Amino acid sequence: MPIYEYECSNCDNSFELVRSINDDDKDLKCPKCDSSEVKKLLSVFSSSCSSCASPGQGFT
Numbered sequence: 001m002p003i004y005e006y007e008c009s010n011c012d013n014s015f016e017l018v019r020s021i022n023d024d025d026k027d028l029k030c031p032k033c034d035s036s037e038v039k040k041l042l043s044v045f046s047s048s049c050s051s052c053a054s055p056g057q058g059f060t
């Protein structure tokens, strides 16, 4: 499940949400000020997945 990071244009609050593809950006509001003026920053799947590209790890 992808984790999306958002930033509120209203109060500059940044927050992360786990959303499915089907959810898209509908009904997206800032949890802090309840503004819908939020923008998507980037999507990160897992910080631990940086090791996924390391040779010799996994699949052994």
Ligand SMILES: [Zn+2]
Binding pocket: 008, 009, 010, 011, 012, 013, 030, 031, 032, 033, 034, 035
């Ligand atoms: Zn906000």
